[in-house]
Amino acid sequence: MHEEDAARARAAFTWTRAHEGVLSWSDFINDAVMRRVAELEEQYNNGEQWTPVPTGALPRGRPPAL
Template sequence: MLERARAAATYLASYEPQAGVRSLADIVNPAVLAYVTELEELYNGGEPFRPVLRMPSGRPANR
C-alpha cells in the first residue's frame, strides 16, 4: 500500500498540480485525520483521545 501511495504522490505532484498533492504527506495526513476522527466518534464520544508522549512498546496485553 505504501508503494501505491508513493507512486500516486509522485505522479500527481509531477503531472496533476490541480490535485494539490505535492508530497506523500498530502495523501497520508488527511487519511489519518479522517480515520482518527472516526475512531474518536466510535470509541470516545467524539472527543479527542487523551494525548500521550510515547506509545508503549510491544503488543498490548490481552483484555
C-alpha cells in the same frame, strides 16, 4: 507496511496530487492518518478528541502474537 500497500499508496499520491492539491508525501500521509483518527473518535469517543498521548509513550517494537 507491506510493500504492495506502500506501492499502492505511492501510486495514489502520484496520480492524484495535482487534483487534490497535495504538496508532499508527508501532507498526503498526515491527511490519511487524521481522517482515520476522526473516524475512530466518532466511533469510539462520541466524536470528541482523546487526551493527547506524549511523544515516546507508545510501546516500541512488535506486540506479542495474540
